[in-house]
Amino acid sequence: MAQINKPTDYFNTVLYTSTSANQSVTGVGFEPDWCWIKDRTSANSHHLFDQVRGAGERLMSDQTTAESTVTSFSSFDADGFTLGSQGQGITTNNNNYASWNWLANGVGVSNTDGSITSTVSASTVSGFSIVSYTGTGANATVGHSLGSVAKMIMVKRRDTTGRWQVYHNGLGATKYLFLDGDEAEQTNSNRWNDTNPTSSVFNLGSSAEVNASGGTYIAYCFAEKKGFSKFGSYTGNGSTDGTFVYTGFKPAWVMVKRTNSTGGWLMVDNKRDPFNVVYKNVQADSSGAEYSGVDRMDFLANGFKHRYTSTVQNGSGDSYIYMCFAENPLVSSAGVPCTARWFVQILIAIIK
DSSP, rough: OOOOOOOGGTEEEEEOOSSSSSSEEOSSOOOEEEEEEEESSOOOOOOEETTTTEEEEEOOTOOOOOEEOOOEEEEETTTTOOOOOOSSSSSSTTOEEEEEEEOOOOOOOEESSSSSEEEEEETTTTTTTEEEEEESOOOOEEEEOOOEEEEEEEEEEEEOOOOEEEEETTTTTTTETTTSSSSOEEEEEEHHHHOOOOSEHHHHHHOOOHHHHTOOEEEEOOOOOOOEOOOOEEESSSSSSSOOEEOOOEEEEEEEEEEOOOOOOEEEEEEOOOOHHHHHEEEEEEEEBBOOOSOOOOETTTEEEEEEOOOOTOOOTEEEEEEEEEESSSSSSOBBOOOOOHHHHHHHHHHH
């Protein structure tokens, strides 16, 4: 399996301050296919846009509302995106924002691998795909075009109200989570039909949340790629000398969720906090502004280490799942290691 040596070719965080009704946000480094934007200054919902649904079609990770058309996001561009009208959650004048951007493969093509024909924009290199499909109301499979097994899938119904459904390999196919809520893991076979994804398809049960007859859906699918992405689980220890999670690369972006009990979807990145300790966070299930009241975690050359006792991220004996994308691989495919500064942090983490 080929290794990605420059993760920012496929995922990048860009911060911006809204200045006008029409504004180009640049510095992504590629034309993004999925943009996830959050207001850091004020309480505004998370806004999600992708190329398959079209530039102005908005979903919100902290809301159950159907897809809506807005003028605040005008286009996907060669090095970022263009913002339009103000006052729609991502363009408030003088507010600060974080945008998280992923590369797939444009507007999508037809995929007939599953019993449901889907439209898919996929990067087999980075293990990310955007999948649009119409439900049947009966157990089904949907092609994801990842070329390897999907480790995490987020599904949202578009045409009407519906909760975000999350599959994660750390829980398995009998379980699911709500991205828009802080609830513990749920159990029901009608989400994933008690069947784990394969290298070509993911499975659906009969729940209207994922597969109503005639319902329209979008799914964001992820496979693990060496040096770029990791999806796993860990157990908290309730200490400021917290649990260390090995990823095999220096993280650029991490999201964690407590699964055995309630807890929000904590999101941190290396652009809002370019140096340790990483503590500026938002939660995917909350419209709340960015919070920076406590230290949270260290980003190390080979993973992340918790530095706080909160049950949101590191409760004693609590179970968590995570998704993580890289800033740098631990060692490149050419054998080049991370910088010495990060190697020292590895030694410190091991000693502790």
